Structures are given as C-alpha cells and as structure tokens.
Amino acid sequence: MNAKPLRKMNNVMRWVLPLIAVAVLVAAPNHGAVAGDNKVEDGSFEAGRNSGFWKEKSTNFGTPICIVSSPSEVPCGDGEGTALPRTGVYWAWFGGADTFVEKGSLTQNVKFPSGGSxxxxxxxxxxxxxPDGKDSLTVLVDGQKVFKVKENNTGYSSYTLVQKNLDQFADGQRHKVQFKNRCTGDGNSNMSVDDISITAD
Structure with missing residues (x-):
C-alpha cells in the first residue's frame, strides 16, 4: 500500500506564518475580490473546513480547504512557500500531492443576481x-466551463485577479458553481484560490 502524500512545510514558516496571519486579520480590512453584494457564501473560506458552505472533495486530503498551521486541526503547511492564503488564514489549495494522482473540487449552489448581469x-x-504541464484547474457553472488554466501558465506566478462574465446565468436562480482540479501524479503542482465572489457588476 502506498503512503498518502504529505504537503511540505518550511519549519521556520510553521510558526511565523500563523502569527502574521492573525496580525493581518486584526489590523487590516479585507481587500478581497468582492465588489457589491457577493452571492458566494464564504468565498474566502474563513469559516474553515466542513462549514457547510462548500461541498469539499479531495482524493488524498479530504478537502482542498487549507490552513498553514493550527493546534486544533490537521495543517497543510505552505508547500515550502508555494501555497498560502491571499487573505485570512484559510484558502483553497488544489494539488500538492507530488507523485500521487489527485482530484479535488469545491462546489456551491449560488443564487445568482437577477437583471442579466x-x-x-x-x-x-x-x-x-x-514536468508534464498537464495539471489543470477548471471553473464550471452548471457543468459549463467558464475558465480553465494549466499548471505551466506563467501569468499566475503570484496571486492574480481572474474576472469572468457570467451574464448568461444572471436570472436570480441558483446555479452550481464548481472549482475542479486534476493532477496526473507526474510531479507536484500547487494552485491556490482565494477570495471568490459573484456580483451583479
């Protein structure tokens, strides 16, 4: 039986990062992706794992929702500095399984804005x-692909805002929004997602 993969953590950062994250939460406002009334519940994942806001799946880790270090739950580490939250202490880490095949997803039924925007x-x-460049992250709404990126895309070498027009779903009804990742197991990839919003603008 193969052992499960362990996400790696720099030993110094194991203690430093939680202190930094707490200081940021206390001292600074959250300048996340939200503009207007955000229809996504817990888009920054600060309610933690198994909160009920997201349906969470991961082949190797149980959930993509991560925290770097915690005295009360299993930490994810920081991928030796390659996977961290953008704001707060939780984020979605897709990948991190090294040579293990990994499939992860986060799904939420979101009540979209009405009015066509x-x-x-x-x-x-x-x-x-x-090395193979095949690992990917896909965003779907009601099974329709609205965004996809491969692991070797250099346009996301730091946290970068992604914006997609979803006017076709702006009918005031609930639609299934899913972030889905697949890793082939041919080496490690880390894709971090944070501060998700769906608004009327």
Missing part, C-alpha cells in the same frame, strides 16, 4: 508546476 471574480496563484 453577473461577474465572477477570484484570485489564483500557481506556485509550483510538474
């Missing part, structure tokens, strides 16, 4: 990629 915003950081 809707925009998806989120922040993406690809901190590590594998």
């Amino acid at each position: 809707a925009k998806l915003r989120f922040y993406l950081w690809i901190g590590d990629s594998s």
